[in-house]
Amino acid sequence: xxxxxTMVRVKDLDASLAFYCDLLGLVEVNRFDHEKGxxxxxxxxxxxxxxxxxTTNAPCVELTYNWDPETYTGGRNFGHLAYRVxxxxxxxxxxxxGGVTINRPPRDGHMAFVRSPDGISxxxxxxxxxxxxxxxxxxxxxxxxx
Numbered sequence: 655x656x657x658x659x660t661m662v663r664v665k666d667l668d669a670s671l672a673f674y675c676d677l678l679g680l681v682e683v684n685r686f687d688h689e690k691g692x693x694x695x696x697x698x699x700x701x702x703x704x705x706x707x708x709t710t711n712a713p714c715v716e717l718t719y720n721w722d723p724e725t726y727t728g729g730r731n732f733g734h735l736a737y738r739v740x741x742x743x744x745x746x747x748x749x750x751x752g753g754v755t756i757n758r759p760p761r762d763g764h765m766a767f768v769r770s771p772d773g774i775s776x777x778x779x780x781x782x783x784x785x786x787x788x789x790x791x792x793x794x795x796x797x798x799x800x
Contacts, residue, residue, distance in 0.1 A: 659714040661733030667719040683707040692721040734775035742780040757800035767800030
């Protein structure tokens, strides 16, 4: 398993970049504008992590800026922790066997979401290529929020 990023939703991207980069000293290593989804992702890294982060997006803070105004309450501005795993199906099965609900199953063989006992959303991403769709994951519905 490898730590990837922590996602934080921001309402003012310029103000957030001024804080994280100009004041805190993080550096921007990647930026993705998603026209269809109407959001921008900006990945920031500590200066000593910047070279690694440019190719792996890890370890990073991911700022998510939704283009349409939204008020974040109840901690919604904190998004999730993300980890890359060797076998997403085996990881999800181990979690399920331990009583964890798979909130967003890995139907695509690539991505799943679960929640910690404290309700923190955790994204799991398959290392390398997506695995072929497989049951019970391919037909498993989402459960709750993720």
